[in-house]
Amino acid sequence: MKLELRSRFYSLVTTLLTPLVLIRLATRGIKTKAYLQRWHERFGWFKAPQFNDHTIWVHAVSVGEVNAAIPLIKALMEKYQDHSFVLTTITPTGSDRVQQIFGDQVFHVYLPYDLPGAVKRFLRKTKPRLAVIMETEIWPNLFRFCKKKNIPIVVANARLSEVSMKGYRWVESLAAKAFNDTAYVAAQTVTDAKRMIQLGCYPEKIFVVGSLKFDIIIEDHIIRKGEEIREHYQNSRLVWIAASTHQDDEIEVLDAYAVLKQRHPKLMLVIVPRHPERFQSTTQACRNKGFNTQLRSEIGLCDIDGDVFVVDTMGEMLEFYASSDIAFVGGSIANIGGHNVLEAAVFSLPVLVGPNTHNFTEITQLLNDCGGSQTVYDANDIIRSMEYLIEDEAARLAMGKAAKVLVEKNRGAVNLTMNLIESAIDQKPLNEHITNKHFPKISP
Known part of the structure; x- marks a missing residue:
């Protein structure tokens, strides 16, 4: 019950802070006009293609995260050729990078704010079968509604710096709940994994696979x-x-x-x-x-x-x-x-x-x-x-x-992350041989 109250309080605070976020967007738009465009997408209002139940959604905040995600996205496209792909970013530069690399192979839209209505609209329109969240974009409402809709989440290339960990302290229980709403967390390092466990993530959900950045593809x-x-x-x-x-x-x-x-x-x-x-x-x-x-x-x-x-x-x-x-x-x-x-x-x-x-x-x-x-x-x-x-x-x-x-x-994180994704999307347990061979055990 306490967690439910905290979730409602978080949603209320997020709603009240939305005008300030919009002011910040407008301020950034003075220098970069793209921030003044497509605001409706940030509230889950957008025209989407007619998706079926074979859609994979990947979220990458900006350019750096998009670049890191490229080899993983290409591996997903190769493995799941019958699926549609939705890519979300937060920044216009991230959006530009998505268009530059993938063009009309994917549907791009800005990630909505973590407001209940916006999140529900986004999920209703995109109908993802799987969500892949790059690095550590932990949004309590987004993860909560994915869980309710039985959409498995894999946090890929996950990292949690000491600075970021301190930033989550004020919503520690909600952040822990969000982590535990995932199917798997593919951490970059043992240090990252241990910090996530300290924050409250269940150890059995976390696997250390290395950094996707080592799998960089140079065309x-x-x-x-x-x-x-x-x-x-x-x-x-x-x-x-x-x-x-x-x-x-x-x-x-x-x-x-x-x-x-x-x-x-x-x-x-x-x-x-x-x-x-x-x-x-x-x-x-x-x-x-x-x-x-x-x-x-x-x-x-x-x-x-x-x-x-x-x-x-x-x-x-x-x-x-x-x-x-x-x-x-x-x-x-x-x-x-x-x-x-x-x-x-x-x-x-x-x-x-x-x-x-x-x-x-x-x-x-x-x-x-x-x-x-x-x-x-x-x-x-x-x-x-x-x-x-x-x-x-x-x-x-x-x-x-x-x-x-x-x-x-140090290449190889893409293949290991794909193992986790395949387990999540098919809702099957990880092969024990693969687990023992590839993924270090993490304990608190």
């Missing part, structure tokens, strides 16, 4: 595009990419580049800001430093006189990784929690990354331990690391090779 066209971009540069140019950057990252990167450019005139910096609303401010910051700054949207590719090239377009980061020599991965000097270092590692790039990587603690540590990355705290650290990598080609190549080997050695 041939990305390799070809990277080669074309690289051919455009002079052979003597060394290309340093700063990817998924935020303001605090860029301050240190640009300060470092000002020094490095003086010492190494052939060094070119490619910056890929994390959010499109920052394209203009990033460009202005580069020009304020006196750099000849060119934009992807204006000239296509950087010319011979360019110092800094800002990729002010969406969905092209992998192509620019493929054409670079050294990578800095953002959100890590900025206190964001880091972004996916494996997107650089898979291209055999040596990786520089800041200290704030709590969203990717284990992956970043593995990359550091194998010699594929170095931690940098500020501009001075960046200068020291870059000098070493610029001047010692053998060390640069060895570091990049170590990064690529790490990715290859």
Whole structure:
């Protein structure tokens, strides 16, 4: 009874906070117009195709989660060719990425707010046979109504940082209930799994399968595009990419580049800001430093006189990784929690990354331990690391090779997650042989 009252109280609070959420959306829409569009979808009002009972729904918050989900979604499409697919995101950039990769192979709609009416409308219109929720998007009402409608939920690539765990404390019992409404939770690491158990998830629901990010798929066209971009540069140019950057990252990167450019005139910096609303401010910051700054949207590719090239377009980061020599991965000097270092590692790039990587603690540590990355705290650290990598080609190549080997050695999470999904969708117990062979036991 207490849990039922808490659920009602949660729904009331969520309803009361909705105007504030809409104000925040409108504020973001000042810089990114897409946030001002399709609001009705966020309340479960949308026109959907006529779905049958053979529909699989996958939710991925934004670009990073969509990228991580790509190999799993492709495996699902291969396995369940007679099914329709619904993909939901929360951000417009996530929506754009879904359209770019899957086009009309899927039906995309924004995930509704966790309001009872909106959730019921969404489930009624999409009729999912299975829900796959990427990472740890725990929405009590959504999970509760899926359970009532007998829609099995698999939380894939699940992670729970210390920061996120503290954030769930105020709704701990509801978060635990949501976890326990799932069929399975496919955790990235033992640490993630233990945190979920501390939050109240039943140990028997959790299996440690590794990170789907290691199963990253690099299509041939990305390799070809990277080669074309690289051919455009002079052979003597060394290309340093700063990817998924935020303001605090860029301050240190640009300060470092000002020094490095003086010492190494052939060094070119490619910056890929994390959010499109920052394209203009990033460009202005580069020009304020006196750099000849060119934009992807204006000239296509950087010319011979360019110092800094800002990729002010969406969905092209992998192509620019493929054409670079050294990578800095953002959100890590900025206190964001880091972004996916494996997107650089898979291209055999040596990786520089800041200290704030709590969203990717284990992956970043593995990359550091194998010699594929170095931690940098500020501009001075960046200068020291870059000098070493610029001047010692053998060390640069060895570091990049170590990064690529790490990715290859840790692939396999897609297959393990598919085992869980097949069990959930067919409502059959996991094969005991598979369980004992593949999934580590987790205890509180």
